[in-house]
Structures are given as structure tokens and as C-alpha cells.
Amino acid sequence: MNGIITLLYYITAVSATALTFTLSPNEKQCFYAFNTNTNNNIGYYFAVQAGGSFDINYTIKAPNQLIIVQEEKQRQGDYLFNADQIGEYEFCFDNEMSTFAEKVIDFEIKTSEEEEEKNVKANLPNTPKENKAVENMQLSVEKIERKLTFLENSLNYYKTRNNRNQSTVKSTESRIFWFSLFDLILMVAMAAFQVSVVKFFFQGSRKHLV
Known part of the structure; x- marks a missing residue:
């Protein structure tokens, strides 16, 4: 769908x-x-x-x-x-x-x-000192923004890795459970088969003595 x-x-x-x-x-x-x-x-x-x-x-x-x-x-x-x-x-x-x-x-x-960034730069004060101060502030803001973006991407990455690892652990636990259950059933079946074989041999020996 x-x-x-x-x-x-x-x-x-x-x-x-x-x-x-x-x-x-x-x-x-x-x-x-x-x-x-x-x-x-x-x-x-x-x-x-x-x-x-x-x-x-x-x-x-x-x-x-x-x-x-x-x-x-x-x-x-x-x-x-x-x-x-x-x-x-x-x-x-x-x-x-x-x-x-x-x-x-x-x-x-x-x-x-991009156009908004161009307009902001075009509207900067004409005074050199003020212009320099505003540019420094913009650079600081851009630097902080880049770091925040990097931090956000890192958090998203670790969130994804954590979810995938949890899924892998749950899948492994499920496989271990079913494998252990299958192993237990196989051991019980083998024990029952061995008992049946021994019982068959003893019954055959008694018939031969009679």
C-alpha cells in the first residue's frame, strides 16, 4: 500500500x-x-x-x-x-x-x-569599527551554529547506533532462546530414543532366552 x-x-x-x-x-x-x-x-x-x-x-x-x-x-x-x-x-x-x-x-x-545572508552583509553599518565588530559577531554565531550542527549530527548518529545495537541484542537473545529450546528438545528426543533402543534390545534378549 x-x-x-x-x-x-x-x-x-x-x-x-x-x-x-x-x-x-x-x-x-x-x-x-x-x-x-x-x-x-x-x-x-x-x-x-x-x-x-x-x-x-x-x-x-x-x-x-x-x-x-x-x-x-x-x-x-x-x-x-x-x-x-x-x-x-x-x-x-x-x-x-x-x-x-x-x-x-x-x-x-x-x-x-543565501539571498538573506547577502542582504545581511549588504546592510552592515558603514563605520569600519562597527562593521568589524558585526563581522566578528557573525563569525562567532556561525562558529557556534556549526558546532551545534555537528553536535546534533553526533547525537543523531549515537541515537541510531544505540537503536541498532539494542535491536541486535534483542535479535541475539531471541536466537539464543530458540536455539537453547531446540537443543533441549533434541536432548530429550535423543534420551527417549536411546531408552527405546536399550529397551528393545532387552526385550529381544528375553524372547531369545525363552
Whole structure:
């Protein structure tokens, strides 16, 4: 069953939209971001948190339906591309290769507007000292922003690793349980078979003596 979810927002400033959603087996979901400026950068991050082999197929299309990115069986991605067209950008996730595995996916869209940054720089005070002070403040803000972005990406990475490790531990525990149960049943069956064989030999010996 294919599903379409519209995550529609106007890209007019620095912004970010994040969500976590579940993708059922044989299902496809699409999200849309509306770009209003040809000078925007769109960054996106996704990670499969649970389900199957932690992989998913995804496609990104421009407003003219031109494929920007198309990947198969990816566990996570963190990319940035230039949105040089006005209109809806389509982000689709496809779980049609899974017949029973449900996937949990973290997805985030980040946008930044180059034109706004140019306007800010153009509107700086004309006084050299003030201009220098404002530039230093901007550099400090940009540095803090980069560190926060790096920290956020690191937290997302560790969150993904933690979820995958927990899933691996649960899968290993389940395998150990069923293997131990099978081993126990096999030992009981072997014991019963050995008792039956010994009993058969003794019964045969008694008949021969009679």
C-alpha cells in the first residue's frame, strides 16, 4: 500500500523540520517541501532506527520531476543540495523490498537562504569599527551554529547506533532462546530414543532366552 504524506512548508528563511515516522512493508511515503527562492540550499538527514536490515530506498525529485538523488538500501544519509527551482521538492521513502519488516525512520529537512545572508552583509553599518565588530559577531554565531550542527549530527548518529545495537541484542537473545529450546528438545528426543533402543534390545534378549 502506497502512502503520500504532504510535509509542505515555504522555504523563506533558515529553518528545519524533523519528524519520525513508520513505514509499513510494501509501503511508500512521500514528503514535499515548497521552495520559493532559487537561491536556497536544502539539506536533509535520515536514518533508519529500527526494522529489518535498517535499510530503505529513497528518491528526491525537483519540481520538474528530475531525479536529484536516487539510492537503494541505504541506512542513513546527510546531504546538501542547491534548490535552484521554485516549486515542490519531493522526498520519497520506499519499503517495497520488505515483505514483513516495518521500518522506523528519522527524517529532517534543513533549509538556508543565501539571498538573506547577502542582504545581511549588504546592510552592515558603514563605520569600519562597527562593521568589524558585526563581522566578528557573525563569525562567532556561525562558529557556534556549526558546532551545534555537528553536535546534533553526533547525537543523531549515537541515537541510531544505540537503536541498532539494542535491536541486535534483542535479535541475539531471541536466537539464543530458540536455539537453547531446540537443543533441549533434541536432548530429550535423543534420551527417549536411546531408552527405546536399550529397551528393545532387552526385550529381544528375553524372547531369545525363552
